[in-house]
Amino acid sequence: ASVAPEVGSGTSTFGGSRTIPTYSSGGTYYLYDTTRGPSYIRTMTGNNGTSLPGSYITDTDNNFTDTAARAGVDAHYGAVTVYDYYQNTHGRNSYNGAGANITSTVHHRVNYNNAFWNGQQMVYGDGDGSQFQALVDLDIVAHELTHAVTGATAGLIYQNESGALNEAVSDIMAVMVDRDDWRLGELSYTPGVSGDALRNLANPPEGNQPDNYADRYTGSQDNGGVHINSGIPNKAAYLMAAGGTFRGVTVASIGRAKTEKIWYRALTQYFTSSTNLAGARQGTLSATADLYGSGGAEYAAVQNAWAAVGIG
Numbered sequence: 001a002s003v004a005p006e007v008g009s010g011t012s013t014f015g016g017s018r019t020i021p022t023y024s025s026g027g028t029y030y031l032y033d034t035t036r037g038p039s040y041i042r043t044m045t046g047n048n049g050t051s052l053p054g055s056y057i058t059d060t061d062n063n064f065t066d067t068a069a070r071a072g073v074d075a076h077y078g079a080v081t082v083y084d085y086y087q088n089t090h091g092r093n094s095y096n097g098a099g100a101n102i103t104s105t106v107h108h109r110v111n112y113n114n115a116f117w118n119g120q121q122m123v124y125g126d127g128d129g130s131q132f133q134a135l136v137d138l139d140i141v142a143h144e145l146t147h148a149v150t151g152a153t154a155g156l157i158y159q160n161e162s163g164a165l166n167e168a169v170s171d172i173m174a175v176m177v178d179r180d181d182w183r184l185g186e187l188s189y190t191p192g193v194s195g196d197a198l199r200n201l202a203n204p205p206e207g208n209q210p211d212n213y214a215d216r217y218t219g220s221q222d223n224g225g226v227h228i229n230s231g232i233p234n235k236a237a238y239l240m241a242a243g244g245t246f247r248g249v250t251v252a253s254i255g256r257a258k259t260e261k262i263w264y265r266a267l268t269q270y271f272t273s274s275t276n277l278a279g280a281r282q283g284t285l286s287a288t289a290d291l292y293g294s295g296g297a298e299y300a301a302v303q304n305a306w307a308a309v310g311i312g
């Protein structure tokens with residue numbers, strides 16, 4: 001058929017190749033998926049300008065190897081991977097739970113060290129080549145799409161403690177999608193330096209974040225420290241999943257699978273727009289009680305994890 005969904009491939013920014021869903025029409029191939037819940041999941045290029053969504057990324061065959069296509073290949077791979085995570089792990093059909101279409105745009109602006117969800121779509125910069133290379137690491141894609149999930153559910157206000165929780169939810173879901181580690185954005189961050197990451201949920205201070213409530217930032221920078229204080233709930237989530245003794249408190253590991261279920265249920269059933277970090281403790285405890293009861297190892301681990309970071 002000259003118009004059909006296809007399975008294609010493409011070269012990744014980070015080396016190697018990705019298998020990606022594509023669409024062909026009249027011999028032109030597009031980064032465009034029609035095989036999942038949404039009518040489309042599509043990845044566009046901003047051509048290093050500011051207009052959105054920009055233009056389609058195309059190829060004359062089903063193997064996207066052009067250098068200019070690499071960021072698009074990764075963003076597209078990430079978008080469908082994160083879609084599948086929410087559908088398969090949490091039974092959620094797209095960020096709104098009702099199959100909303102997903103658009104991503106890469107090559108936004110010039111040397112842009114940012115990635116964001118603008119309320120309608122995901123947008124990715126190329127980085128300046130020093131602080132970042134293309135910000136299309138799977139962790140980052142999952143972080144951005146989770147901002148959309150949060151926006152469609154709890155709507156956590158993006159400032160002060162509710163904003164730190166908003167950021168933490170995005171980081172926590174991101175490390176559950178990119179399940180190999182507790183680091184965030186390591187492929188995109190500082191291409192000239194190996195072994196570092198944008199943030200590390202196992203050890204937030206590595207990313208200049210606090211890992212306990214007493215050390216929280218109370219200033220006005222960064223919308224009241226949303227990317228700073230997220231280290232506190234991030235550390236709590238890490239302790240729930242991996243366990244450990246921290247600041248004199250021992251937390252028994254409950255594993256990643258239970259931890260992601262607890263946080264997803266807390267986000268979608270208990271968190272509201274004004275939930276602060278004390279409210280995050282309460283919401284995750286309520287979610288744990290719903291899922292596993294309030295007398296078991298899971299509930300104790302959640303209690304201890306928050307206590308270890310100085311909350312509750």
Ligand SMILES: CCC(=O)Oc1c(C)cccc1C(=O)O
Pocket residue numbers: 113114115116117135139140143144167184185198
């Ligand atoms: C892990 C992804 C991330 O933090 O993206 C951002 C960057 C790189 C700069 C500013 C804001 C964000 C964000 O999405 O919070």
Ligand SMILES: [Ca+2]
Pocket residue numbers: 139178181182183184185186
């Ligand atoms: Ca990672």
Ligand SMILES: [Zn+2]
Pocket residue numbers: 143147167170
């Ligand atoms: Zn964010």
